[in-house]
Amino acid sequence: MPRKRHRSTWGSNEDAGGGRRRLRYWADLHDGRGYVRHSKTIVGSRRDGDEELARIRVEHAEDAPCPTVGQAYQMWWLPDARARIESGKLAKQTLDGYESKWRVYVGPRWSDVACSDVRALDIQSWLDPMTQKPAADSLALLRQTLDFALTYEVVRDNVARRQYRMPAAHRDLKDGAYTLAELDRIAEAARGSVAEASMLLMMFGSCRTGESLGVRLDEVARVESHGIMLTTAEVVRQVNSDASISPDGVLKNRQSVRTVVVPPPWGDRLWEIAKAARDAGDEWLSDDGCGRPVSQNRLRAEWSRAVERAGLPRRSPRSARRSWETYMRWDMGVDRSKVEQMMGHALPGVTGEHYDKPTATMFVDTVAVAFSCKPFVRE
Structure with missing residues (x-):
């Protein structure tokens, strides 16, 4: 009769010939492969194989399949x-x-x-x-x-x-901030562009790139405050990188749903664009000519052309929002907390979470006061 094959309850211990034993078992050796089957050959008797398998079991019996x-x-x-x-x-x-x-x-x-x-x-x-x-x-x-x-x-x-030593170097995109006068040069260079309205909202209204493209014509209005006329736009959706349109109310965060305010003279130009688009039967403030908003890729291309025509250093479109924050605080003297909320940021702590809830009228008055005291004059 053939000899009965002995099997271990954990792993296997088989005769490999020549006085050797082949041990097989499952384990995670932490070598990058995860929980996989392993094989080991030893010289010795069955008892030697059982002892070695027992030792391995002590180390790996609790191993479990670990996903990558x-x-x-x-x-x-x-x-x-x-x-x-x-x-x-x-x-x-x-x-x-x-x-x-x-x-x-x-x-x-x-x-x-x-x-x-x-x-x-x-x-x-x-x-x-x-x-x-x-x-x-x-x-x-x-x-x-x-x-x-x-x-x-x-x-x-x-x-x-855990704590890591993070790199200090920034990606060299020649990013920084444009001055208010430089932004005005870009605005003039962008006249007639299919993305002109979006660029105005970014440079003079604090909009993110996607936000500036998602404004419908019925969300643009004129309002007077402190003796000057301003143009407002409701930011409630965005055009995503893949050209899809987010549902109303879905932006980077819930504070991003807000009213943005564009002062003169750029607000006047924004209103002209809106009126012309309405007369043409468009739905979007930045319409691609086919009934859909301009895509982010098209906006980036139009931005680059406008900056080049203005004769200014190339910076990414997001530098427009950074520039808005800079000149509103340092040139126009608007309090930082107000600037943060006009950008769609929440103030930290309990105050920002529960109490400080400015209205659209407050945003309008803040911008109106700043530009009525320091009106922009083209050189």
């Missing part, structure tokens, strides 16, 4: 982010930014690494060659992904939550 960072991202982080978009807690543009960071920075480095094998020294080495903003955003995405792994008890610690 890429699997955790796809299984947990991404569905949760999409659910937050549906509930209005996350803007699609924010998700687009995270997905871009995953494709460029996080995924290539960490996608195939088991969550249990992410090491602090490896994270630091990964961050070192980056510039400041991509490093901060990419680390945040890795940290959030590993938070899910911690919640589902596949890791015991989220090493991405």
Whole structure:
């Protein structure tokens, strides 16, 4: 009769011939491969094999299948982010930014690494060659992904939550701020552009790029305050990077839904554009000619052309909003807390969360007072 095959209750211990034993078992050796099957050959008897298998069992009996960072991202982080978009807690543009960071920075480095094998020294080495903003955003995405792994008890610690030495270098986009006079030159150079109205809202109304494109004509109005006429626009939606239009009320954050105020002379030009668009039967303040708002890519191209015609250093479109914040505080003397709220930022603490809720009329009066005291005069 053939000899009965003996099997272990944990792993296997088989005769490999020549006085050798082949041991097979499942374990996570923290070598980047996760929980996989392993094989080990030893010289010795069955008893020697059983003893070695017992020793290995003490080390690895509690190992469990551990997903990779890429699997955790796809299984947990991404569905949760999409659910937050549906509930209005996350803007699609924010998700687009995270997905871009995953494709460029996080995924290539960490996608195939088991969550249990992410090491602090490896994270630091990964961050070192980056510039400041991509490093901060990419680390945040890795940290959030590993938070899910911690919640589902596949890791015991989220090493991405430790303190790291962050890069100090900024990406060289020649970004900074334009002066009010330089913004006026860009406005003149943008006359007749399909994205002119959006650029005016960015430079003189504090709008983000996507916000400036999502304004309908019926949301633009004229109002008088402190002896001057201003143009207002309701910011309630945005055009996303993929040219889709967000639902009403879905912006970067809930404070971003607001009324923006454009002073003269740029408010006068904005009102002219709105009237001409109404006469043409358009729906959007920045209409692409086909009944849809201008896309972000088109706006960026039009912005670059206007800056070049104005003879100014090239900066990204988001520098318009940065410039608005700068001249409103330093040239026009508007209090920082008011500037923050006109930009759609919430004040910190309980005051910002529950008490300080300025109205559109307050925004109008703030801008009117500033520009009635210091009217802009073209050179």
